[in-house]
Amino acid sequence: MQKRSTLTKWTIAVAALFSFVSLILLGNWQLDRRIWKLDLIERVETRVLASPKSAPAAGLAVSKDADEYQRVSVTGEFLSGKDTLVVTATGLGSGYWVMTPFKRVDQSIVLINRGFINQGVQAAPALTGQQQVVGLLRMTEPKGSVVRLNDPALDRWYSRDVTAIAARHELTAAAYFIDAEKRDSAQKPLPLPLEKSQYPVGGLTVVTFYNSHLVYAVTWYGLALMIIIAAVIVVREERKSKSN
Numbered sequence: 484m485q486k487r488s489t490l491t492k493w494t495i496a497v498a499a500l501f502s503f504v505s506l507i508l509l510g511n512w513q514l515d516r517r518i519w520k521l522d523l524i525e526r527v528e529t530r531v532l533a534s535p536k537s538a539p540a541a542g543l544a545v546s547k548d549a550d551e552y553q554r555v556s557v558t559g560e561f562l563s564g565k566d567t568l569v570v571t572a573t574g575l576g577s578g579y580w581v582m583t584p585f586k587r588v589d590q591s592i593v594l595i596n597r598g599f600i601n602q603g604v605q606a607a608p609a610l611t612g613q614q615q616v617v618g619l620l621r622m623t624e625p626k627g628s629v630v631r632l633n634d635p636a637l638d639r640w641y642s643r644d645v646t647a648i649a650a651r652h653e654l655t656a657a658a659y660f661i662d663a664e665k666r667d668s669a670q671k672p673l674p675l676p677l678e679k680s681q682y683p684v685g686g687l688t689v690v691t692f693y694n695s696h697l698v699y700a701v702t703w704y705g706l707a708l709m710i711i712i713a714a715v716i717v718v719r720e721e722r723k724s725k726s727n
Contacts, residue, residue, distance in 0.1 A: 562654075565652045
């Protein structure tokens with residue numbers, strides 16, 4: 484019986500030690516993630532406020548960490564009659580993003596998110612002739628949203644999957660899209676209700692990053708501390724039991 488009791492104690496001790504080490508490692512990982520996230524936020528804020536630079540060439544590789552939210556510009560012409568509406572919700576309500584193919588001067592194609600329209604509102608036609616579009620570079624959103632999958636055959640879109648949207652119009656596009664800035668950057672805030680001529684509304688990109696890594700780290704370290712406290716209490720009670 485005593486041997487079994489000793490074995491049980493060692494098993495509990497090993498399990499407690501394993502849990503303690505695991506919690507400390509989780510806390511350290513969250514702190515590392517926090518450092519990475521703060522660096523990402525700083526880099527993105529710098530990109531958003533920077534002067535626009537020429538958007539990457541269609542065949543050039545881009546990445547989320549290095550390129551997303553970079554302020555870019557493109558020159559060319561919109562391809563009329565090829566709008567794609569992507570379901571979304573913004574501070575202006577539920578509606579759609581208006582994605583329109585844009586042919587650059589080098590003949591390559593990039594999708595432009597011209598902005599938001601409410602449900603039941605007709606998007607104004609894209610401007611004709613040569614245009615310069617300034618906006619934020621965004622990464623493609625393949626497959627669909629968390630809730631619904633895109634259905635290209637029925638032209639129903641729940642995410643901005645540039646490859647699939649371009650293919651729907653028999654085009655080949657760059658592996659990113661551009662969120663166009665508001666046409667009148669001095670117009671802040673937008674007067675409500677909007678006139679039909681003001682749709683689609685650009686410049687609604689939300690640049691926020693969820694950053695609760697410090698809270699998670701404190702939680703893991705707190706649980707590790709609770710294991711130490713529990714171990715101290717068990718050892719203290721064991722010694723009292725033996726002394727009696």
